[in-house]
Amino acid sequence: xxxxxxxxxxxxxxxxxxxxxxxxxxxxxxxxxxxxxxxxxxxxxxxxxxxxxxxxxxxxxxxxxxxxxxxxxxxxxxxxxxxxxxxxxxxxxxxxxxxxxxxxxxxxxxxxxxxxxxxxxxxxxxxxxxxxxxxxxxxxxxxxxxxxxxxxxxxxxxxxxxxxxxxxxxxxxxxxxxxxxxxxxxxxxxx
Amino acid sequence: xxxxxxxxxxxxxxxxxxxxxxxxxxxxxxxxxxxxxxxxxxxxxxxxxxxxxxxxxxxxxxxxxxxxxxxxxxxxxxxxxxxxxxxxxxxxxxxxxxxxxxxxxxxxxxxxxxxxxxxxxxxxxxxxxxxxxxxxxxxxxxxxxxxxxxxxxxxxxxxxxxxxxxxxxxxxxxxxxxxxxxxxxxxxxxxxxxxxxxxxxxxxxxxxxxxxxxxxxxxxxxxxxxxxxxxxxxxxxxxxx
Numbered sequence: 404x405x406x407x408x409x410x411x412x413x414x415x416x417x418x419x420x421x422x423x424x425x426x427x428x429x430x431x432x433x434x435x436x437x438x439x440x441x442x443x444x445x446x447x448x449x450x451x452x453x454x455x456x457x458x459x460x461x462x463x464x465x466x467x468x469x470x471x472x473x474x475x476x477x478x479x480x481x482x483x484x485x486x487x488x489x490x491x492x493x494x495x496x497x498x499x500x501x502x503x504x505x506x507x508x509x510x511x512x513x514x515x516x517x518x519x520x521x522x523x524x525x526x527x528x529x530x531x532x533x534x535x536x537x538x539x540x541x542x543x544x545x546x547x548x549x550x551x552x553x554x555x556x557x558x559x560x561x562x563x564x565x566x567x568x569x570x571x572x573x574x575x576x577x578x579x580x581x582x583x584x585x586x587x588x589x590x591x592x593x594x
Numbered sequence: 595x596x597x598x599x600x601x602x603x604x605x606x607x608x609x610x611x612x613x614x615x616x617x618x619x620x621x622x623x624x625x626x627x628x629x630x631x632x633x634x635x636x637x638x639x640x641x642x643x644x645x646x647x648x649x650x651x652x653x654x655x656x657x658x659x660x661x662x663x664x665x666x667x668x669x670x671x672x673x674x675x676x677x678x679x680x681x682x683x684x685x686x687x688x689x690x691x692x693x694x695x696x697x698x699x700x701x702x703x704x705x706x707x708x709x710x711x712x713x714x715x716x717x718x719x720x721x722x723x724x725x726x727x728x729x730x731x732x733x734x735x736x737x738x739x740x741x742x743x744x745x746x747x748x749x750x751x752x753x754x755x756x757x758x759x760x761x762x763x764x765x766x767x768x769x770x771x772x773x774x775x776x777x778x779x780x781x782x783x784x785x786x787x788x789x790x791x792x793x794x795x796x797x798x799x800x801x802x803x804x805x806x807x808x809x810x811x812x813x814x815x816x817x818x819x820x821x822x823x824x825x826x827x828x829x830x831x832x833x834x835x
Binding site: 455456457458459460462463464466467470471474475477478479481482483485486487488489490491492493494495497498499502503504505506507508511512515520521523524525528532535536538539540542543545546547548549552556559563593594 | 619622623626632635636637638639640641642644646651654655658659662678682685686689696697699700701702703704705707708710712717718721722723724726727728730731734735738741742745748749752755756757758759760761762763765766767769770773774775790791792827
């Protein structure tokens with residue numbers, strides 16, 4: 404709701420004291436035909452918190468601009484100093500050892516070494532996807548701070564930790580015939 | 595009246611800027627509202643939400659990397675033919691003969707890896723911030739779709755150099771499709787365009803990589819950002835004890 408008239412005996416928009424009267428309700432010298440307390444029946448019914456709001460331009464856009472420049476600098480430096488890999492031409496008759504999937508599938512490939520392909524290659528990725536999609540519908544706890552959402556944070560962190568470890572193992576710690584190697588001795592990671 | 599204001603208030607300036615004044619906050623907001631590029635953003639946000647520690651700007655960084663991938667990818671497309679007879683030679687030529695070819699290829703490669711990382715970190719940051727909670731549940735789901743699209747874009751692009759690294763990574767990656775129950779063989783055939791990774795696979799992955807998936811990602815990203823903007827001023831923290 405908007406502004407209130409100063410306390411001059413006229414009815415105001417706020418509070419319970421508003422009573423029906425035959426006198427016209429005036430707000431800022433304008434006549435109001437009717438006042439219905441509460442939220443509008445249609446349109447935006449969200450609760451907005453206006454306090455401490457800042458304009459996106461320039462406050463956020465400047466920050467996004469700096470972030471953009473920073474990440475482009477990282478890309479530029481990587482591209483100047485490291486060339487993208489290129490091996491010999493593809494040969495379907497010559498299987499390299501080890502065969503490595505891209506690094507973001509290394510965790511799945513590591514799982515493939517331990518489980519049946521139906522589990523590691525189909526069920527696990529499907530379960531992860533469905534789990535991620537379902538997360539906001541399963542976790543109905545309204546609190547935001549990690550200390551108030553121990554179950555969700557523990558579960559997600561456990562999953563993330565396992566996934567990162569599997570990715571690292573599949574990416575850097577596996578060599579010929581998917582045997583264990585120490586990356587600081589032999590390097591088989593591929594980007 | 596300065597030169598800038600004169601230009602803004604001229605006939606052409608008015609048609610261009612729509613809201614020529616930038617004096618009051620209301621003027622600035624009107625100008626923001628009338629700008630096609632800024633309409634992606636909300637006009638106002640809470641001070642806390644625009645700080646680095648809130649989001650680490652990972653969504654913006656992912657989007658910037660996507661822009662870098664589009665630009666470098668368009669350049670690469672001028673010099674690349676997706677057939678087993680040409681692909682590898684085209685990459686070699688890119689690296690040795692084309693102006694800035696090696697550099698642009700590097701930019702494309704590292705931007706792609708960084709984008710997978712940035713999107714993953716973005717998801718983790720949103721989780722720990724609790725920013726997926728009501729009423730933003732569905733935008734999280736859209737985000738998961740964007741993660742999958744990013745992985746698919748990266749994976750389809752991985753095959754295109756047609757070297758041993760690309761070929762066998764895709765052989766390993768697509769081998770899992772055959773294990774899908776009941777329809778595994780059909781899924782595998784549709785994906786590869788034949789029984790093994792070959793010319794048809796290269797063409798399929800190329801079309802997916804340069805047309806289908808990028809367009810899909812832009813569409814889904816638009817919905818993602820639109821919902822982000824609509825929900826940007828929501829007070830999600832009011833229930834904190």
